[in-house]
Amino acid sequence: MFKTKVKPKKRCSTSHSRLIALVWLLAFLYRLVPPSPEVFCLNMAATQTTNPSQLxxxxxxxxxxxxxxxxxxxxxxxxxxxxxxxxxxxxxxxxxxxxxxxxxxxxxxxxxxxxxxxxxxxxxxxxxxxxxxx
CATH class of the missing domain: 2.30.30.100 (SH3 type barrels.)
Structure with a gap:
């Protein structure tokens, strides 16, 4: 029988863990109060209008x-x-x-x-x- 060595899992750095926690928190808060379209204009179709305020x-x-x-x-x-x-x-x-x-x-x-x-x-x-x- 062959035995394979299993490498131990790398632990996330503290800053990486904080980033993951921040993403989860933002996702949770987004579900509670979705931002207005003026704040998060991520839809590219909305930015293709001729209105300069949406540029x-x-x-x-x-x-x-x-x-x-x-x-x-x-x-x-x-x-x-x-x-x-x-x-x-x-x-x-x-x-x-x-x-x-x-x-x-x-x-x-x-x-x-x-x-x-x-x-x-x-x-x-x-x-x-x-x-x-x-």
Missing amino acids: LPLELVDKCIGSRIHIVMKTDKEIVGTLLGFDDFVNMVLEDVTEFEITPEGRRITKLDQILLNGNNITMLIPGGEGPEV
Whole structure:
């Protein structure tokens, strides 16, 4: 007879167990009080209407590809450029970029051909914006 070794089961990490518990709790609460459609707009058919109030954020950014966009950063910088592309983290590739920075000496303006912008530093996106007034 052959004996096979049975590997012991791996135990879930504490964070994994907490995540599972959170998912179960959310599922339970969802059954008690289902969220309104305004809060959870997960139905893609509902977002395909022409009503701009039902447009998801990434869909709005997607519509801005190829056009100028004004970006306000967490720091004292604002960026205006043509959006070439972005990912799920809203990291962006921009071309024909103008960077406006407020320094103690005044406003500094920098022109750049192309940049990759980290999405973690973005506070606000303004489609079609021309940047701060000079």
